[in-house]
Amino acid sequence: MSQYFVKEGIKNLHKPGERLVTTHCCYCGMQCGMHIRVNEKTGKVVGVEPRYDWPVTNGKMCPKGVTAYQTVEHDDRILTPLIKKNGKFIKASWEEALDVIEENFKKIQHESGNDALSVFGGVSMTNEKCYLVGKYARVALRTRFIDYNGRFCMSSAAGGFQRTLGIDRGSTLPWPELEHTDCFFIAGSNTAECHPTSIQWLWKAKDKGAKLIVADPRETATARVADVHLDLKPGTDSALANGMLHILIKEGYVDEEYVTKRCNNFEDLKKNVEKFTPELTSKITGVAINKLIKAAHIYGMSPRSVVMFARGVEQQSKGVDNVALYTTMALIRGQIGKFASGVATFTGQGNGQGGREHGQKADLLPGYRKLTDRKAVEYVSSVWGIDPNEMPKPGVSAYEMFDEIEKGNIRGMHVICSNPAVSAPNLEHIWNGLRKLDFLVVSDFFLSETAQFADVVLPTTTWAEDEGTTTNLEGRVIHIRKVRDPLGQSKPDWEILSLIAKRMGRGQFFLYNNPKEIFEELRIASKGGKADYYGITWDRIDKEDGVFWPCPSEDHPGTPTMFRERFGHPDGKANLACVDWQEPGETPTEEFPLFLTTGRVVFHYLSGNQTRRVSFLMEQCPEPFAEMHPALACQYQLQDGDMVRLSTPRSEMIVKTMITKAIRKDTVFVPYHWGEELAVNQLTSDHLDPYSRMPEFKVCSLKMEKMND
Numbered sequence: 001m002s003q004y005f006v007k008e009g010i011k012n013l014h015k016p017g018e019r020l021v022t023t024h025c026c027y028c029g030m031q032c033g034m035h036i037r038v039n040e041k042t043g044k045v046v047g048v049e050p051r052y053d054w055p056v057t058n059g060k061m062c063p064k065g066v067t068a069y070q071t072v073e074h075d076d077r078i079l080t081p082l083i084k085k086n087g088k089f090i091k092a093s094w095e096e097a098l099d100v101i102e103e104n105f106k107k108i109q110h111e112s113g114n115d116a117l118s119v120f121g122g123v124s125m126t127n128e129k130c131y132l133v134g135k136y137a138r139v140a141l142r143t144r145f146i147d148y149n150g151r152f153c154m155s156s157a158a159g160g161f162q163r164t165l166g167i168d169r170g171s172t173l174p175w176p177e178l179e180h181t182d183c184f185f186i187a188g189s190n191t192a193e194c195h196p197t198s199i200q201w202l203w204k205a206k207d208k209g210a211k212l213i214v215a216d217p218r219e220t221a222t223a224r225v226a227d228v229h230l231d232l233k234p235g236t237d238s239a240l241a242n243g244m245l246h247i248l249i250k251e252g253y254v255d256e257e258y259v260t261k262r263c264n265n266f267e268d269l270k271k272n273v274e275k276f277t278p279e280l281t282s283k284i285t286g287v288a289i290n291k292l293i294k295a296a297h298i299y300g301m302s303p304r305s306v307v308m309f310a311r312g313v314e315q316q317s318k319g320v321d322n323v324a325l326y327t328t329m330a331l332i333r334g335q336i337g338k339f340a341s342g343v344a345t346f347t348g349q350g351n352g353q354g355g356r357e358h359g360q361k362a363d364l365l366p367g368y369r370k371l372t373d374r375k376a377v378e379y380v381s382s383v384w385g386i387d388p389n390e391m392p393k394p395g396v397s398a399y400e401m402f403d404e405i406e407k408g409n410i411r412g413m414h415v416i417c418s419n420p421a422v423s424a425p426n427l428e429h430i431w432n433g434l435r436k437l438d439f440l441v442v443s444d445f446f447l448s449e450t451a452q453f454a455d456v457v458l459p460t461t462t463w464a465e466d467e468g469t470t471t472n473l474e475g476r477v478i479h480i481r482k483v484r485d486p487l488g489q490s491k492p493d494w495e496i497l498s499l500i501a502k503r504m505g506r507g508q509f510f511l512y513n514n515p516k517e518i519f520e521e522l523r524i525a526s527k528g529g530k531a532d533y534y535g536i537t538w539d540r541i542d543k544e545d546g547v548f549w550p551c552p553s554e555d556h557p558g559t560p561t562m563f564r565e566r567f568g569h570p571d572g573k574a575n576l577a578c579v580d581w582q583e584p585g586e587t588p589t590e591e592f593p594l595f596l597t598t599g600r601v602v603f604h605y606l607s608g609n610q611t612r613r614v615s616f617l618m619e620q621c622p623e624p625f626a627e628m629h630p631a632l633a634c635q636y637q638l639q640d641g642d643m644v645r646l647s648t649p650r651s652e653m654i655v656k657t658m659i660t661k662a663i664r665k666d667t668v669f670v671p672y673h674w675g676e677e678l679a680v681n682q683l684t685s686d687h688l689d690p691y692s693r694m695p696e697f698k699v700c701s702l703k704m705e706k707m708n709d
């Protein structure tokens, strides 16, 4: 078979002189199926067609997905390594760039020890690459300091699922079953803008009479069509979930048999939620009592329900508690492990699920093994061929690596597939850290805001120039295909890491000829772990429309529905969450009287380093804005489009106002897809969840002032 795979039966999409390559979108966790159009003569990527026979997305795509192909051949692509000399980037050969990296990495480690180097990874990469980033840090650089952008994204969901269910798989059910769900309880997810192609499942279910409850301080497009919109104050999800649990228990909606057989802590839970009467819950959350009661009744009465959430509840200093409590709502209704029901977080990045399982996290090894578990260290060391005593200890979380830079403990960093100069909180601290580093390497295909700080920039390939697998938001491992050869001198990340490993004298551990060989090693490294990929092969993925982990052997069918019989804790039971509501890290004060919350718009992706280069998307949404209610605008004498200064205890920025009734009167929302003076992360706080170490991007206190003309 040629290296370019085309599924049969799509001949009608073919244009003369072109071939179609079947793959998936590079952006969000939906991983929509698509065919990329390639001009046969030039080998260039020229367009895209949706893939109608992909069972998760059925030919649906969003504005980012249909323009993603434009980034591949984009004029801004970095096509050679760049070395900074006298403050300017100079084009260089790979040998020159690797010489500089080897010299500086070795110098820093010689002077300050192995842990003076660090790695900041990302999960827009395939499983093969994410796996290799973890191995690169621990085996090639031999440092304990590695973490990744998923810390900003999925870590509270991971923590909440581990605590309650014992295994963190983003969804306990496959997406197409959602069509048969009777009730969706969606908290802190702007589904229509951030996972747009999920909406088809909601519509299908709604056509059959399904009910929709949405908890969000904003009336998002999804909240607008909800049966109940719980318009809570930012940072009050634990109170809301406890309040819902209170009503569900009081009104007899508990599945007693399921709870007795499959859950721990029910008596404690009853005591814990006792005080969360509708009155108290309403007082804390600001949601009207009748809405709370209506939502609980609709949810409680539905035979098949799904509790879903996203960063709105997770990017808080109590994010793990929030996730554990919302998951508990699904547990007491006996919904997990059954058809068309369960619990799911909307995984953010394309490989946000797979990328958090294979060792990019400061404390994790492949297959979700813990670095603090001696047996796990011994097993993975044996796969890697190193002495277990050589395995570095756990490091610190993504944001906390910048504290280590400030203290002088970390002196060098390799950023691979992330743009923290835009996307990390409290940017002043991040910018200072990036400036303070003695040596910074950035691997990217576009010169990001972070790359501007670098000493060496390494040109990587886009997702269309390499092959591999990702794991979508359902937990389904899927195939990303190579569409064209690497542009210019760019190289896939796995090859770059192997080259640096060789320069560091560790090349013998990185002898790969292609990504498939890495996947074969990953299968073994994950074998027996919670996220077991051992039974998954690339062939199976193609034949079976993806394979769901855990899949411990090649004759195992994979696991579309999690927890049918047992949960992931040693006793096989789920742990119901008993936690109180606590205030967010920062609350409004006299000087900063409003809430600021941040997030996304449909037209841009994360730090915007990719989508800000696509003209259609920039035409639709060229700049950030401060979304606020007309009543708030009136109080500040603001018209739509007026400029306002937004300040928090850390910093300030100036943006345009966008007036809409679709937000609480005490809350201002700003999207975060822009850099430098337009970066809202200048304002966000450095409060971290104590368990997941996830930053509180969703809540801080805000002062607003009208700018004089």
Ligand SMILES: Nc1nc2c(c(=O)[nH]1)N[C@H]1C(S)=C(S)[C@@H](COP(=O)(O)OP(=O)(O)OC[C@H]3O[C@@H](n4cnc5c(=O)[nH]c(N)nc54)[C@H](O)[C@@H]3O)O[C@H]1N2
Residues within 6 Å of the ligand: 028, 029, 153, 187, 188, 189, 190, 191, 193, 194, 195, 215, 216, 217, 218, 220, 232, 233, 234, 235, 236, 237, 310, 311, 312, 313, 346, 347, 348, 349, 597, 598, 599, 600, 601, 602, 603, 604, 605, 606, 669, 698, 699
């Ligand atoms: N268009 C687009 N789609 C994307 C992305 C993108 O950048 N752009 N990024 C992808 C990634 S990596 C991620 S992580 C996901 C994120 O997907 P989402 O989490 O859906 O997106 P956000 O905009 O971050 O936040 C979701 C909602 O949380 C609400 N919210 C704010 N504060 C609170 C609160 O205290 N409680 C509750 N209950 N809700 C609150 C906001 O009003 C917002 O509507 O999207 C993925 N998809």
Ligand SMILES: Nc1nc2c(c(=O)[nH]1)N[C@H]1C(S)=C(S)[C@@H](COP(=O)(O)OP(=O)(O)OC[C@H]3O[C@@H](n4cnc5c(=O)[nH]c(N)nc54)[C@H](O)[C@@H]3O)O[C@H]1N2
Residues within 6 Å of the ligand: 122, 124, 125, 126, 149, 150, 152, 153, 154, 311, 315, 348, 349, 416, 417, 418, 419, 420, 422, 423, 424, 425, 443, 444, 445, 446, 448, 460, 461, 462, 463, 493, 598, 599, 600, 605, 606, 607, 608, 609, 610, 672, 680, 681, 684, 697
């Ligand atoms: N205020 C605020 N801040 C937030 C959030 C929020 O809601 N509010 N959300 C947080 C969340 S959920 C997330 S996920 C983070 C994401 O934040 P970032 O990690 O900054 O996300 P991206 O913009 O995707 O950055 C990825 C970079 O890697 C490059 N890239 C893409 N693919 C590859 C590849 O295969 N290899 C290499 N080497 N490079 C590649 C892209 O060009 C881009 O520059 O932002 C977080 N920051």
Ligand code: SF4
Residues within 6 Å of the ligand: 025, 026, 027, 028, 029, 030, 031, 032, 060, 061, 062, 063, 064, 065, 066, 194, 195, 196, 197
């Ligand atoms: S929904 Fe997500 S995966 Fe699908 S086209 Fe849009 S950005 Fe791509």
Ligand SMILES: [Mo]
Residues within 6 Å of the ligand: 152, 153, 154, 348, 349
């Ligand atoms: Mo994310």
